Amino acid sequence: MNHIDQVLHLMDEAKEKNPLVDFLINYVTANELTSITSYFGGTPVMTDDPIDAAEVVEFAQVDALVFNIGTVTNKQVQAMIEAGKKATELNIPIILDPVAAGATPFRSQSIRRMLEELKISVIKGNLAEVKACLGVETTSKGVDSNEDESEAEKYVVALAKKYHCVVAMTGVEDVISDGVRVVRIKNGSKNLPKVIGTGCTIGALVGTFSGVTKDYFYSALTGVIIMGIAGEIADKKVEKGAGYYTYKHHLLDTLSILSNEEVKTYANIVDVQYEDVAV
Amino acid sequence: MMKLKESLKGLYEEKFQGKYPLVCFLTNYVTVLDLVDMCIHSGGSPVLTDEISEAHEMVTYSGTQAVVMNFGTINREYLDIMTLTGKTANEATVPVIVDPAAITASSFRKYAMEHLLKEVKVSILKGNLGEIKFILGYETKNKGIDSFEDERDGEKYAVELARKLQTVVVMTGETDIITDGHRVAMVRNGDADLKRICGAGSSVAAIMATYSGLTKDYFLSATLGCAVMGVAAEKAKERMGENQGIRTYKALLHDHVALLKTEELMKSMHVEEKILEG
Numbered sequence: 398m399n400h401i402d403q404v405l406h407l408m409d410e411a412k413e414k415n416p417l418v419d420f421l422i423n424y425v426t427a428n429e430l431t432s433i434t435s436y437f438g439g440t441p442v443m444t445d446d447p448i449d450a451a452e453v454v455e456f457a458q459v460d461a462l463v464f465n466i467g468t469v470t471n472k473q474v475q476a477m478i479e480a481g482k483k484a485t486e487l488n489i490p491i492i493l494d495p496v497a498a499g500a501t502p503f504r505s506q507s508i509r510r511m512l513e514e515l516k517i518s519v520i521k522g523n524l525a526e527v528k529a530c531l532g533v534e535t536t537s538k539g540v541d542s543n544e545d546e547s548e549a550e551k552y553v554v555a556l557a558k559k560y561h562c563v564v565a566m567t568g569v570e571d572v573i574s575d576g577v578r579v580v581r582i583k584n585g586s587k588n589l590p591k592v593i594g595t596g597c598t599i600g601a602l603v604g605t606f607s608g609v610t611k612d613y614f615y616s617a618l619t620g621v622i623i624m625g626i627a628g629e630i631a632d633k634k635v636e637k638g639a640g641y642y643t644y645k646h647h648l649l650d651t652l653s654i655l656s657n658e659e660v661k662t663y664a665n666i667v668d669v670q671y672e673d674v675a676v
Numbered sequence: 677m678m679k680l681k682e683s684l685k686g687l688y689e690e691k692f693q694g695k696y697p698l699v700c701f702l703t704n705y706v707t708v709l710d711l712v713d714m715c716i717h718s719g720g721s722p723v724l725t726d727e728i729s730e731a732h733e734m735v736t737y738s739g740t741q742a743v744v745m746n747f748g749t750i751n752r753e754y755l756d757i758m759t760l761t762g763k764t765a766n767e768a769t770v771p772v773i774v775d776p777a778a779i780t781a782s783s784f785r786k787y788a789m790e791h792l793l794k795e796v797k798v799s800i801l802k803g804n805l806g807e808i809k810f811i812l813g814y815e816t817k818n819k820g821i822d823s824f825e826d827e828r829d830g831e832k833y834a835v836e837l838a839r840k841l842q843t844v845v846v847m848t849g850e851t852d853i854i855t856d857g858h859r860v861a862m863v864r865n866g867d868a869d870l871k872r873i874c875g876a877g878s879s880v881a882a883i884m885a886t887y888s889g890l891t892k893d894y895f896l897s898a899t900l901g902c903a904v905m906g907v908a909a910e911k912a913k914e915r916m917g918e919n920q921g922i923r924t925y926k927a928l929l930h931d932h933v934a935l936l937k938t939e940e941l942m943k944s945m946h947v948e949e950k951i952l953e954g
Contacts, residue, residue: 427706432922442820445749650923
């Protein structure tokens with residue numbers, strides 16, 4: 398199967414199998430994440446208590462976990478570690494969204510703990526966050542990245558190799574790699590970064606599709622490209638004079654009815670031949 | 677039969693009399709905004725708390741008229757807050773509406789419910805069939821917040837739980853079933869896409885709670901909550917244009933809960949009632 402066929406296949410699989418996605422995420426965008434999971438066939442569960450978090454993984458037989466550190470606390474890190482250990486033991490994928498990684502030493506330490514103590518399947522972040530996970534100096538401290546993305550592959554591949562995982566870097570063009578395969582996705586919209594939660598939402602999509610495959614390169618690719626394509630379609634629905642809140646409405650609407658045909662028509666994926674260069 | 681519809685009409689009309697029942701929410705952080713919005717759309721006034729030293733005072737000090745407890749993101753601390761607030765509500769005869777969202781996900785949640793039910797007298801317990809079966813101790817096919825049960829036997833389980841807890845049990849589904857173990861109301865409104873809106877299920881509890889603040893007949897307020905949500909969902913669906921998705925549907929649903937007139941509700945409501953023997 399080529400890239401597009403893999404994407405369409407995972408979209409069908411999620412709608413048929415209704416993967417159970419367990420969320421340990423921030424409370425700002427939680428509604429968007431769980432809503433969009435439902436749009437694509439997934440069924441969400443949320444946990445907060447460390448004891449409950451560890452138990453839900455096995456008791457409810459979750460298919461994927463999504464960690465998002467947007468409003469992380471000490472207690473939530475503990476819940477993530479407890480749930481993550483159980484998931485690692487049971488070979489259940491964990492998707493990590495290291496929101497504003499590098500913003501504080503606490504976040505950097507928390508991420509390092511997760512990357513070292515758990516088997517993370519997909520790291521999804523912008524270039525600043527990818528660099529922070531690698532321990533490379535960055536200029537961005539908040540949720541937005543203002544890094545030069547022309548050499549993004551270098552960092553994405555390095556991080557994928559370091560933790561034997563898939564890295565999905567979202568940006569003007571998205572870069573995805575498992576350390577061997579590398580693609581650039583040229584879908585997306587300038588409006589997407591203006592809507593709070595679109596980045597986090599990709600984590601929920603990757604989680605949903607990771608619940609129905611073991612090839613996380615493709616679940617990451619599917620989650621990322623869906624947001625890019627929905628972003629483009631939403632662009633066309635926004636009338637002149639409308640603002641970002643209207644755009645957000647159209648984006649969510651589009652996601653809830655996105656068809657396989659639309660994905661096939663819009664998808665713009667480029668394979669990258671990448672020479673291994675040390676960071 | 678006529679009597680139930682007339683009673684529903686009477687209760688609904690109180691929405692327009694500026695009473696603004698105060699509803700205290702102890703809920704999850706995923707759908708909290710949907711719940712408080714629905715409370716306001718229904719004519720209520722929401723208040724929220726996260727702090728154990730004040731939560732029970734929301735009942736005694738501010739005069740809350742109904743309390744909503746939702747299990748979606750429950751933790752041990754929150755269980756304590758719910759228990760204490762619930763006990764206070766019981767003493768003040770303020771109704772407690774419980775939504776065991778995603779209770780099937782862990783045994784901690786099951787323990788939490790058993791603990792709460794032991795300590796607090798619940799006025800309305802609202803869940804899907806899987807959640808109701810789980811509380812009764814049966815096997816379920818639930819995943820996360822969603823039920824994948826065959827609802828043909830729904831009434832049996834709802835009645836069993838209502839009798840066991842001596843409370844009103846609401847099973848939301850294709851047909852909503854409301855029972856106090858003796859009376860059974862069936863609400864046949866709504867739309868299949870309603871379950872595609874995250875938060876629609878928990879929002880029903882917010883509507884019920886608002887009307888529970890205006891009556892002591894919780895069978896009635898629970899039935900009204902289901903009917904309002906169901907009719908609003910149908911009205912919202914009628915207004916959907918081509919190429920519009922679930923986000924638009926959700927916006928229209930909120931609009932129609934807020935704007936629903938008594939005549940529209942009465943005209944579109946499909947409610948049946950029966951009395952059980954024994």
